[in-house]
Amino acid sequence: MEPVQQLINGLSLGAIYALIALGYTMVYGVLRFINFAHADVFMLGAFIGYYTAPLVPAETVWGGLAVLAAAMLGCAVVGMLIERLAYRPLRGAPTLNVLITAIGVSLLLEYSGQVFFGATPRTFPELFPAQRFTLGSLVISSNQVLVIGVTLALVAALQWIIHRTRIGTAMRAVAQNPRAALLMGINTNRVIAFTFGLGSALAGAGGILYALNYPSIDPLMGVAPGLKAFTAAILGGIGNIPGAALGGLLLGIVETLVAGSALSTYKDAIAFTILLIILFFRPAGLLGKRTTEKV
Amino acid sequence: MDSPQPKSKKRPRPQLTLGATLALGLLISAFSGALDPYFLDVLTSMGIAVILAVSLNLVTGFTGQFSLGHAGFMSVGAYISAGITTALFAGNPLGNSAFAQSGFFLGSLLLGGLGAAFAGLCVGIPSLRLKGDYLALVTLGFGEIIRVVFQNIEPIGGALGLNGIPPYTSVFWVITWAALTVFVIHSLVHSTYGRGFVATHDDEIAAEAIGLDTTRYKIVAFVVGAFFAGVAGGLYAHFRLSIVPTGFDFTKSIEIVLMVILGGMGNTIGVILAAVLLTLLPEVLRPIAAYRMVLYSLLLIVLMVSRPRGLFNLNWAALLLHLKKRTTETLTKRGAAK
Amino acid sequence: MTPLLEIANATIRFGGLSAVSAIDLAIGSGELVGLIGPNGAGKTTAFNLITGVYPPSEGRVCFGGRDLTGLPPYARARLGIARTFQNIRLFGSLSVFDNVRAACNLHRATSPLHALWRGKAFRDDEAAIATQVDALLEIFNLGRYRDTPAAALPYGEQRRLEIVRCLATRPKLLLLDEPAAGMNPAEKTELVALIQQIQRQFHLSILLVEHSMRVVMGVCQRIAVLDHGVKIAEGSPAEIQHNPAVIEAYLGEDHSENLAHH
Numbered sequence: 001m002e003p004v005q006q007l008i009n010g011l012s013l014g015a016i017y018a019l020i021a022l023g024y025t026m027v028y029g030v031l032r033f034i035n036f037a038h039a040d041v042f043m044l045g046a047f048i049g050y051y052t053a054p055l056v057p058a059e060t061v062w063g064g065l066a067v068l069a070a071a072m073l074g075c076a077v078v079g080m081l082i083e084r085l086a087y088r089p090l091r092g093a094p095t096l097n098v099l100i101t102a103i104g105v106s107l108l109l110e111y112s113g114q115v116f117f118g119a120t121p122r123t124f125p126e127l128f129p130a131q132r133f134t135l136g137s138l139v140i141s142s143n144q145v146l147v148i149g150v151t152l153a154l155v156a157a158l159q160w161i162i163h164r165t166r167i168g169t170a171m172r173a174v175a176q177n178p179r180a181a182l183l184m185g186i187n188t189n190r191v192i193a194f195t196f197g198l199g200s201a202l203a204g205a206g207g208i209l210y211a212l213n214y215p216s217i218d219p220l221m222g223v224a225p226g227l228k229a230f231t232a233a234i235l236g237g238i239g240n241i242p243g244a245a246l247g248g249l250l251l252g253i254v255e256t257l258v259a260g261s262a263l264s265t266y267k268d269a270i271a272f273t274i275l276l277i278i279l280f281f282r283p284a285g286l287l288g289k290r291t292t293e294k295v
Numbered sequence: 296m297d298s299p300q301p302k303s304k305k306r307p308r309p310q311l312t313l314g315a316t317l318a319l320g321l322l323i324s325a326f327s328g329a330l331d332p333y334f335l336d337v338l339t340s341m342g343i344a345v346i347l348a349v350s351l352n353l354v355t356g357f358t359g360q361f362s363l364g365h366a367g368f369m370s371v372g373a374y375i376s377a378g379i380t381t382a383l384f385a386g387n388p389l390g391n392s393a394f395a396q397s398g399f400f401l402g403s404l405l406l407g408g409l410g411a412a413f414a415g416l417c418v419g420i421p422s423l424r425l426k427g428d429y430l431a432l433v434t435l436g437f438g439e440i441i442r443v444v445f446q447n448i449e450p451i452g453g454a455l456g457l458n459g460i461p462p463y464t465s466v467f468w469v470i471t472w473a474a475l476t477v478f479v480i481h482s483l484v485h486s487t488y489g490r491g492f493v494a495t496h497d498d499e500i501a502a503e504a505i506g507l508d509t510t511r512y513k514i515v516a517f518v519v520g521a522f523f524a525g526v527a528g529g530l531y532a533h534f535r536l537s538i539v540p541t542g543f544d545f546t547k548s549i550e551i552v553l554m555v556i557l558g559g560m561g562n563t564i565g566v567i568l569a570a571v572l573l574t575l576l577p578e579v580l581r582p583i584a585a586y587r588m589v590l591y592s593l594l595l596i597v598l599m600v601s602r603p604r605g606l607f608n609l610n611w612a613a614l615l616l617h618l619k620k621r622t623t624e625t626l627t628k629r630g631a632a633k
Numbered sequence: 634m635t636p637l638l639e640i641a642n643a644t645i646r647f648g649g650l651s652a653v654s655a656i657d658l659a660i661g662s663g664e665l666v667g668l669i670g671p672n673g674a675g676k677t678t679a680f681n682l683i684t685g686v687y688p689p690s691e692g693r694v695c696f697g698g699r700d701l702t703g704l705p706p707y708a709r710a711r712l713g714i715a716r717t718f719q720n721i722r723l724f725g726s727l728s729v730f731d732n733v734r735a736a737c738n739l740h741r742a743t744s745p746l747h748a749l750w751r752g753k754a755f756r757d758d759e760a761a762i763a764t765q766v767d768a769l770l771e772i773f774n775l776g777r778y779r780d781t782p783a784a785a786l787p788y789g790e791q792r793r794l795e796i797v798r799c800l801a802t803r804p805k806l807l808l809l810d811e812p813a814a815g816m817n818p819a820e821k822t823e824l825v826a827l828i829q830q831i832q833r834q835f836h837l838s839i840l841l842v843e844h845s846m847r848v849v850m851g852v853c854q855r856i857a858v859l860d861h862g863v864k865i866a867e868g869s870p871a872e873i874q875h876n877p878a879v880i881e882a883y884l885g886e887d888h889s890e891n892l893a894h895h
Contacts, residue, residue, distance in 0.1 A: 034428055089600045095427050096361055100556055101599040103549050107592035115585055227439075234432070269443040272436035279433050280421055310751060479749060486748035486755070487762050490727065490735040497724035504684060504722075505736040505802050506710035515745075561726075 005138055006256050012144040012213065014252020015151035019206035020229030021236070021244035022158065023079075023199030029175040029239040030195045031087070033095060036102040039226020040109035041079055041200045045071040045207025046124065046217045047117055053125045064127035068150070071208045072201040079200025080193050088189065113219025124215035127208070147209045154205060155245055158198070162241065167194055175239065224268070228255070231275040237288025246286065309485075313478040320470030327466055335466055339534055341574045342469030343527050346476045348554035348570040349563060350523035353480045355552065356561035357489075358516040359496030361431040364418065365524050365551045367438030368411040370445060370543035372525025376407030377460045377532035378451050400463040404472075404529040411525020412518045414441070419517035423510055435545050445540040456539030457532075464534035472530060476523045481563055483519070492516060493561065557598060559605025568607060635698045636661045637838050638683065638714075638806055643692030645678055652678040653862040655692070660806065665832055665839045667853035667870075669846075671882060675862040676842040677719055680808050683840075684716050685709045697805070711739055715804035717795045719811045719842075725784030729775055729794055732783050733766045736801035766801065772834075773797050773827075789820060796831065806838045807831070813845045825851040850874070858882065 020042055027035045048071040056063035086105050090098050131142040162168040170191045173181040182188050210225060211217050232251045236243025251271060259267045278285060327335055351365045380403050389395035422433040446454040483489045494502040495509045502509050532538050554573050558566030576594075580587035598606065636659035644654045653675040660666050668676050681687045683694055685706040694701045696712055704712075724732050741762070747755040770776045773793050778786060783794060792812055799807055809828070813821050825848055832839055843849045849856060849870070856873045858866040860882040866873060873879055 034432075086596050086600065090603065093603045096355075096556060096560075097599055097603045099361075099428070099431065100549075100553065101596055104592050104595035104599060107546075108589065108596065111588040111592055115589055230432075265447055266443060269440050272439050275436045276433060276440075279425060279429055279436075283425060283429060308751070482749050482751060483745065486745070487734050487737055487741055487759060488745045488748055490731050491738055493727055493731070494724045494735040497726050498722045500686070500706075501718065501722035501724065502735070503706040504710055504716050504718075505798060506707050506739045507735065508705075508707045 002260075006260055007253060008138070008140060008144065010253030010256030011249060012147045012252070013256055014232075014249035015147050016206050016210045016213075016248075017225065017229045017232045017252050018245040018248025019151055019154065019202045019209070020225060021232040021248045022155070022241060023203045024230050024233040025236070025238055025241060025244040026171075026195050026199045028233070029241075030171060030178070030192050031098075033098045034102065034230065035087075035196075035199075036099070036226075037082055037105035037109060038199065038203055039222035039229070040106050040113070041075050041082075041222075042203040042207045042210070042226060043113065043217075043219060043222035044078055044109065045075045045204030046211040046221065047113070047207075047219075048074040048204065049127070049208045049211060050122060050124055050217060053127060059126055059129045061128060067127055068205060068208050071204040073204075075204030075207070076197040076201040079196040079203075083193055083196040088192075110219050110223075117219055119219065121216045121218040121221075124211040124217050126215075127212060141213075143209075143212045147213060150205065150209060154202060158202070158241070161198070167191065171195055228271040231271040234275060234285055235278050237285025240285065240287045243285055243287035309478055309482050313474055316474035316477075317471060320467050320474065323470065324465055324467035337574065337578060338466055339464065339469050339530075341571050342466070342473045343531050343534070344551075344554065344570040344574045345473045345567050346469075346523055346527040346530070347551045348558065348566045349473075349476050349480055350520040350527070351551050352555050352558070352561065352563065352566045353484070353492070354516045354520040356555050356559075356566065357484050357492045357496060358513055359560075360423065360513055360516065361427060361552075362434040362517075362520075363431045363545055363548045363552065364434030364436075364438035364441075365520070366543040366545065366547035367434075367441040368414055368521040368524035369528035369531065369547070370441060370538075370540065371414045371521075372404075372407035372411040372528030373532040373538050373543070374407075374445060374451055374457065374528075375410040375525070376403035376529030377457055377538060379403040379406060380463065380533065381457060381460045382451060396463065400468070400533065404526050407529035408522045408525040411528065412522035414525075415517045415521025416514065418521075419514045423513045423517070435548070438543070438545055438548055442540045442544055452539075454540065456537055456542075458537040460532050460536045460538070462533060462536055464530045469530055469534075472523075472526055476526075477563065477567065479523075480519070496561075553595065557602075557606050559607055562605060562607065565605055565607035569605075572606075635695075637664075637697060638840070639695040640679075640683070641692055641695070643682055643689045643694060645675075645682055645687055646690045651862050653682065653859070656682075656859075656862075656864050658857055658864070658867075660838050660840055662805075663832075663836060663838055665828075665841065665852055665854050667849040667856040668840060668842045668859065669844075669849055669856060669873075670859035673861075674859040674882075676859055677810060678862070679859070680716060680810055680840075680842065683709075683808060684714060710802055710804075713803070713805035714808065715799035715802050715806070716808035717792070717799060717810050717812060719814065721791050721795055723783040723786075723791055723794060723798070725782065727783055728780050729770065729778045729783055729786065730763075730766055730780060732794060732798050733769060733801045734762060736798045737762045737766060739802050769797050769801060788815060792816075793827075796827075800831070800835060804837065806840065809839060809841045809843075811842055811844060813843055813848045816845075818847075821845055821848055824848060828852050 020038065023038050023041075024035060027033070027038070049067050052067050052070045056066050082105055086101050087098065090101055128142065128146060133140045133142070162171060170181070170186045171194070173184065173186055174188050174191045178188055181191075228251060229248060232247035233244045234247070235251060236245070236247030251274065254274065255267060255270055258264065258270050323330070323338070347365060347369065351362065354360050354362050380400065384399075389399045418434065418437045422430060422437075425433055445451065451457050484492055491502065491507045491512050494507055495512045499509045550573070554569045555566055557573070558569030576591065577587060580590060583590070638660040640656055640658040643656050645652045656679065658679075668679060670676055678687070682689055685701065685704055685708075688702075696709070696714060699712070701709055724735060727735065741758060743755050743758045747758070767776065767779070770779060773796070775790060775794060775797060778790060783791065786794060796809070796812070812828070813824050816824060828839065828841070829852055831837060841849065841853060853870060856868065856870055857864055858873060858876070858879050865878045865882060866876045868876070
């Protein structure tokens with residue numbers, strides 16, 4: 001039963017990685033750059049949850065969902081603001097500059113977090129009615145079920161937005177060829193802003209779900225999950241939405257298995273080892289397409 | 296304009312600059328007893344920053360390979376050289392005369408540099424087929440893996456770090472190595488051979504088409520860059536006297552990348568100035584300690600947005616023309632007024 | 634006598650599509666051969682095949698009697714194959730002088746370590762290279778742009794600089810990919826003269842991919858025609874102009890008129 005238990009733990013961790021990875025992959029899809037600040041938006045999501053939780057009745061489904069919605073909305077606004085203020089002025093600038101700006105935004109959020117929230121970790125409140133289900137020797141917490149359920153719902157909603165709505169079609173067009181999209185009358189700036197909003201909302205949800213399972217939050221909490229989620233996005237093939245979800249799940253499972261093994265002190269190196277293996281042997285990721293430079 | 300332009304402008308021989316800087320280093324260290332220790336500390340930090348930034352400039356600025364693992368190479372050098380002087384030969388087998396001590400320290404620094412260069416080779420060979428963001432990630436990944444590995448090696452302190460490193464680093468050592476780094480990289484790049492680094496940066500396909508082995512250029516850049524990062528690590532370790540693996544995480548790498556970008560990619564003087572400025576900045580902001588990192592990151596964003604080509608990339612010709620125009624305008628106005 | 638360059642039965646497939654299929658082409662020493670064909674006929678792919686950018690799916694390329702299979706582009710350049718690019722590829726941040734100097738690396742007499750020592754051998758070598766580069770720049774009227782960054786050059790000068798950069802590698806075979814693209818008739822006439830001058834002065838074989846019939850018919854001794862990746866004709870300019878298969882391939886293309894009226 002032990003491996004099955006690990007698998008379930010890994011799935012719920014992986015679901016969170018998947019939520020964050022989706023944001024990385026979508027932004028990469030439309031802008032071809034790694035939004036380093038994404039991990040800190042995830043952190044903000046947890047803090048928004050922390051501050052809004054006292055406003056709703058504790059441990060109720062509706063209260064919990066309201067907090068989740070608040071975090072998603074707050075993060076969407078922050079994400080769009082970041083895009084407007086820091087990234088848009090750099091459109092067309094060398095990759096390196098954009099990347100450094102993203103790192104700057106990330107540091108800004110982390111250090112401002114330390115000033116405003118304090119550097120010491122805080123305990124995240126219980127939002128939903130907590131329960132434990134036991135199946136033989138298997139122990140599943142209601143939070144784990146919640147994580148997987150919410151993730152599934154959000155991924156389904158995302159798929160619907162991307163494939164069934166006008167703005168989703170525009171997103172795909174911009175991802176495929178920004179210039180052609182512009183020529184076809186698509187307002188690329190609006191699409192990019194929307195993409196940031198959408199990705200950041202998912203990160204916000206990820207922040208809440210992560211904090212429910214690991215209820216100690218601090219301004220630097222985003223760094224490690226952020227890097228891992230990013231690895232997940234590469235693993236699945238960056239720019240590829242189903243790939244990001246798959247990569248997140250895989251990474252969560254592998255990491256949980258390693259943490260439970262003799263190599264547990266190397267747990268943090270696992271994500272990077274996977275990243276390196278993928279980049280060396282299949283740089284396009286599991287579900288990505290290979291591209292070659294035209295001469 | 297058919298007359299041939301003057302042949303390349305007379306530049307001061309790099310050897311002379313090197314000699315002058317070395318003399319300056321000796322001078323400062325001769326009077327170091329009379330100088331403010333705080334000033335010496337800041338000067339040492341600056342020197343180490345210059346070595347790191349100028350060596351990364353070879354990789355990222357000149358050759359165009361975006362590396363986020365420079366701190367990783369630095370840590371390899373730091374751990375090797377401090378491991379030698381602290382754990383392996385704690386008593387210093389060469390004796391305690393100033394001469395023997397210097398030789399021992401120099402040896403440990405060189406070994407640290409070579410170790411880092413070897414790490415650079417190991418990272419470089421497999422990863423240099425990747426480009427841009429991907430290369431940045433691989434180097435970031437390697438840097439983090441190196442850190443986790445050090446955290447798990449108990450004889451050198453594991454996660455707690457290595458303490459009690461002898462204080463061998465002096466201003467003289469730092470200035471000497473900084474000058475040497477600048478000299479080697481400048482001389483290398485400003486030669487027919489070295490134009491290949493920039494050619495690789497500008498257009499790899501065209502570089503290959505004229506017979507340049509771009510992979511080799513990238514590896515050379517990586518190895519040379521890593522060597523000096525390793526030496527800087529050794530100097531850092533014997534300056535701080537204790538090192539922890541987390542001190543070399545990717546935030547440190549980013550700090551070095553920043554110096555290169557703010558200095559202007561491939562602009563050696565600019566990169567040196569940026570290294571000096573970025574070392575001074577936290578010192579200047581010390582009085583507002585709580586907010587200084589916030590301000591630091593904010594400044595970073597503003598600079599990137601407003602001066603994407605570096606702090607010092609001024610268009611001198613345009614500036615002069617503008618000034619000239621303004622002066623003429625003012626003069627004519629004055630003339631008209633009279 | 635074996636030809637300088639020999640492409641034997643070479644095919645390149647991208648996915649299921651053949652960009653060039655079973656091409657045979659030989660170029661002798663000192664020959665000036667044209668390679669023409671409608672858009673997408675596989676001309677640039679043929680260049681990439683020769684220079685090693687893409688490996689052939691089948692067949693092989695020999696240069697000076699040596700099989701080039703498996704050799705990377707830089708190694709082929711060292712053997713004496715130089716090329717220009719359809720969309721100019723210069724080292725934009727380097728000066729005009731340094732663009733050519735970078736190409737002199739194949740004939741450097743000193744090692745990188747000499748650059749660190751900066752001794753007499755190094756300085757002499759650098760001075761010799763500088764003299765060669767300046768001489769080349771003068772021949773092609775680029776001397777006055779010596780210290781200008783390549784990216785800031787006017788278009789025509791960029792094309793010329795690309796050719797100069799090739800010549801600095803001292804090639805035996807020069808591949809020119811649409812050198813007349815974007816030129817007006819007067820510039821094209823100049824280009825024809827330039828190509829002929831290069832061939833005489835540097836004793837080169839030249840393979841020329843070009844859309845402008847005026848240029849191709851003006852300079853080439855022999856012309857090969859590609860269509861849909863297949864070689865449909867080869868012969869003297871006069872033979873090609875009256876070859877029914879060629880006229881057929883070009884029908885509906887802008888060039889059909891050009892071809893007929895030449």
